[in-house]
Amino acid sequence: xxxxxxxxxxxxSMNIDEIxxxxxxxxxxxxxxxxxxxxxxxxxxxxxxEQLDLALGVLESLHAxxxxxxSDGDDSRNYGVWDGLEEMRNIFSGMTGIPAxxxxxxxxxxxxxxxxxxxxxxxxxxxGCEAWCKQSNVKFLxxxxxxxxxxxxxxxxxxxxxxxxxxxxxxDMDIIERLVANDTSIKGxxxxxxxxxxxxxTYSDEVVERFAKLKPAAKDFIIMWDxxxxxxxxxxxxxxxxxxxxxCVKYGTEDNVLYFASTSKISFPGAGVAAxxxxxxxxxxxxxxxxxxxxxxxxxxxxxxxxxxxxxDGVKNLMQGHRGILEPKFDIVKDYLNNELSELGIxxxxxxxxxxxxxxxxxxxxxxxxxELCKNAGVILTDAGATFPYSLDPNDSNIRIAPTFPVLDExxxxxxxxxxxxxxxxxxxxxxxxx
Numbered sequence: 001x002x003x004x005x006x007x008x009x010x011x012x013s014m015n016i017d018e019i020x021x022x023x024x025x026x027x028x029x030x031x032x033x034x035x036x037x038x039x040x041x042x043x044x045x046x047x048x049x050e051q052l053d054l055a056l057g058v059l060e061s062l063h064a065x066x067x068x069x070x071s072d073g074d075d076s077r078n079y080g081v082w083d084g085l086e087e088m089r090n091i092f093s094g095m096t097g098i099p100a101x102x103x104x105x106x107x108x109x110x111x112x113x114x115x116x117x118x119x120x121x122x123x124x125x126x127x128g129c130e131a132w133c134k135q136s137n138v139k140f141l142x143x144x145x146x147x148x149x150x151x152x153x154x155x156x157x158x159x160x161x162x163x164x165x166x167x168x169x170x171x172d173m174d175i176i177e178r179l180v181a182n183d184t185s186i187k188g189x190x191x192x193x194x195x196x197x198x199x200x201x202t203y204s205d206e207v208v209e210r211f212a213k214l215k216p217a218a219k220d221f222i223i224m225w226d227x228x229x230x231x232x233x234x235x236x237x238x239x240x241x242x243x244x245x246x247x248c249v250k251y252g253t254e255d256n257v258l259y260f261a262s263t264s265k266i267s268f269p270g271a272g273v274a275a276x277x278x279x280x281x282x283x284x285x286x287x288x289x290x291x292x293x294x295x296x297x298x299x300x301x302x303x304x305x306x307x308x309x310x311x312x313d314g315v316k317n318l319m320q321g322h323r324g325i326l327e328p329k330f331d332i333v334k335d336y337l338n339n340e341l342s343e344l345g346i347x348x349x350x351x352x353x354x355x356x357x358x359x360x361x362x363x364x365x366x367x368x369x370x371x372e373l374c375k376n377a378g379v380i381l382t383d384a385g386a387t388f389p390y391s392l393d394p395n396d397s398n399i400r401i402a403p404t405f406p407v408l409d410e411x412x413x414x415x416x417x418x419x420x421x422x423x424x425x426x427x428x429x430x431x432x433x434x435x
Contacts (some may be wrong), residue, residue: 010343047404071323085306102245108262143330162389169205170204170207193227194227197400245257277435347422360399
């Protein structure tokens with residue numbers, strides 16, 4: 001990688017002539033890169049082809065008729081087993097720390113199970129309460145920056161979203177506790193507790209415990225605990241996440257949470273297995289919906305995964321292969337940011353120990369411009385503002401970097417361009433502010 005450390009000093013402390021020089025240099029570099037006619041897409045956190053190749057054994061794991069039976073003798077080609085095969089639930093239990101008999105398996109998308117869960121609250125309600133659609137001014141808490149598809153689900157149902165600031169330890173629990181204590185219209189909170197999308201933050205033990213201790217005014221309050229990156233470590237010192245399921249049992253709040261995970265970024269996003277964890281009461285309630293919705297999930301795909309992964313140790317071994325592919329990509333991103341932007345004081349970024357994203361905060365008022373500049377030069381990033389409810393970033397500063405899909409050379413080119421665009425947007429703004 002050919003990044004060059006530049007000793008500019010803090011850009012905000014420079015005189016106007018120094019800022020103009022950076023601006024001219026950045027424009028020249030931008031035009032040079034633009035002339036390369038790049039066509040790169042980093043808008044979503046997609047596994048690359050090398051990662052998908054790691055799981056090809058899933059497709060080869062069933063060979064003979066006798067292998068179609070699960071451990072209970074059920075023929076996986078047929079209807080039935082609405083909650084999924086026991087062996088696959090055991091694998092998810094090892095991944096998430098949720099008892100296997102509290103897990104329900106779906107098809108490839110945990111997002112679909114989240115959609116169904118919100119839909120159930122909207123049309124039929126939770127905990128014996130009236131359906132949300134019959135209640136007035138229903139609201140959801142949305143730690144921000146957060147996962148845009150969570151926000152899209154809530155917006156689809158017309159549920160009002162309340163942004164909650166993300167701190168270094170997780171969502172601001174002081175605000176959450178205060179809001180839910182007296183407002184019966186607040187029906188839930190979205191969470192990505194480990195290697196959060198996009199900040200990379202893992203919730204502290206204190207934050208997890210405070211979620212477990214929540215006493216919301218609404219009896220039908222549901223925490224949507226999307227543990228998408230529970231085994232996606234990229235470091236010898238990975239983050240650890242306190243088990244919310246156990247904490248809720250301790251404090252008698254187990255009905256307040258639904259848990260989600262999947263193999264989407266372990267095997268195949270388009271052909272993986274998803275899981276939903278629930279308390280006994282919620283499990284029974286969801287069973288009525290799911291058995292009406294479908295006679296059963298794709299058990300053959302579950303069986304393929306069981307034969308390929310065997311157990312949670314097989315998952316961990318597979319994830320070491322993912323780490324070998326992804327760690328160099330995350331290093332490229334961090335090296336470019338450190339070498340090109342650290343001394344200028346015009347951006348801050350996360351240093352996650354796992355997950356799929358690096359969170360970049362540029363100078364206020366510059367994120368949309370940076371994303372537009374990158375797009376015009378052939379690199380597509382996640383839309384600025386997408387990590388906030390209604391796509392409204394109050395500071396216009398947040399950019400989600402998704403380094404997983406491009407090959408190394410393309411990622412280096414994209415990061416070279418991104419750093420140039422950050423400098424160009426910042427210097428333009430500083431020049432404008434001083435006029």
